[in-house]
Amino acid sequence: MSFITTVSAWLIPCFILVVLLTATYKRIPTYETFVEGGKEGVKLAFSLLPFLVGMIVSIAILQASGAMTAFIHLIEPVLVMIGVPPEIIPLALVRPISGTAALGMTTDLIENFGPDSFIGRLASTMQGSTDTTLYILTVYFGAVGIKKMRYALKVGLLADLLGIIASIVIVTLVFG
Amino acid sequence: MVNLIWACMAMIGIVYAMFNGTMENVNKALFESANNAVTLSIGLISILVFWLGIMKVAESAGVLKWLIRLFRPIVEKIFPEIPRDHPAMGYILSNIVANIFGLGNAATPMGIKAMEQMKVLSGTDTASRSMITFLAINTSSLTLIPTTVIAIRMQYNSVSPTEIVGTTIIATIVSTVSALIIDRYYYFKSVRRDNK
Numbered sequence: 387m388s389f390i391t392t393v394s395a396w397l398i399p400c401f402i403l404v405v406l407l408t409a410t411y412k413r414i415p416t417y418e419t420f421v422e423g424g425k426e427g428v429k430l431a432f433s434l435l436p437f438l439v440g441m442i443v444s445i446a447i448l449q450a451s452g453a454m455t456a457f458i459h460l461i462e463p464v465l466v467m468i469g470v471p472p473e474i475i476p477l478a479l480v481r482p483i484s485g486t487a488a489l490g491m492t493t494d495l496i497e498n499f500g501p502d503s504f505i506g507r508l509a510s511t512m513q514g515s516t517d518t519t520l521y522i523l524t525v526y527f528g529a530v531g532i533k534k535m536r537y538a539l540k541v542g543l544l545a546d547l548l549g550i551i552a553s554i555v556i557v558t559l560v561f562g
Numbered sequence: 563m564v565n566l567i568w569a570c571m572a573m574i575g576i577v578y579a580m581f582n583g584t585m586e587n588v589n590k591a592l593f594e595s596a597n598n599a600v601t602l603s604i605g606l607i608s609i610l611v612f613w614l615g616i617m618k619v620a621e622s623a624g625v626l627k628w629l630i631r632l633f634r635p636i637v638e639k640i641f642p643e644i645p646r647d648h649p650a651m652g653y654i655l656s657n658i659v660a661n662i663f664g665l666g667n668a669a670t671p672m673g674i675k676a677m678e679q680m681k682v683l684s685g686t687d688t689a690s691r692s693m694i695t696f697l698a699i700n701t702s703s704l705t706l707i708p709t710t711v712i713a714i715r716m717q718y719n720s721v722s723p724t725e726i727v728g729t730t731i732i733a734t735i736v737s738t739v740s741a742l743i744i745d746r747y748y749y750f751k752s753v754r755r756d757n758k
Binding site: 402405426428435447448449482506507516522529537539544545549553557561 | 618620
């Protein structure tokens, strides 16, 4: 445990140290180069803004209307039949769509069922082993102006589905 | 497809609210979420500026080239279309390394730089094969050490906050490998269609 937290804490500062040492040794104007690269970051953040506003608003409408909850209730019986714990279903459905909502749900499940319960462990594993597909596609394609995504969304969502199934199977095998 | 999904989420929400009597909530969510999205974008500035700055220094110092050399054998197989010493390789690798260690904040700017370089290679506004493979890897999550989740578990007094690292690693490997297989399947399907 302490080893993992130490690695995580040391990694970034050490990476920066190596970069700066090498750059200084090679007589690269470090500060000027940093500022030059940083300027791109400002432009990028602003060009991303409309993409994020569009996507986040659409998701918020779906959630606030109650349609998302209704949909979850609708398919719940089918999923329970194949052995999916009902408490985890909302998280599984929201995970690819909204990162903040998913993190909120995971926290909620851990708080209500306890971190060391089956549900708590399953939520933790699911949160860590999948990512917010819609956000990643929005940000990465939006930032470089890709208009035709081709089969990217299909691949992303199918991978999420398999990741979620894998989490359920593995957590059941290890802790169940 | 993303046009359809985007419009449908909003349309379904609005129509549902008509019958469900939640129009009030939709109205509120509309403006609040737009506000949140702007805050999020502005919040991204600090991360983007810092990491793109550091990465620019890393690039000119040649640190990215070391990374490429270290992982070249694996990455060449996953991204056959990217030339050996192209800068895209360096950014792809830094993104993957940052993701593996759960440093999501550092991973995004590098991922965007990788996409930029891949666009230089393809030269169109249509997603290239390598871009889709790269996103497939990213969306399936590469996090081996889910730091955020561990932090939440600690907060709620878990007896063993890190016990989920093992299951997370296995689930991540399963989802990443399946993402790559699905990606290959759709790629070859699209090649076959184009040849007909």
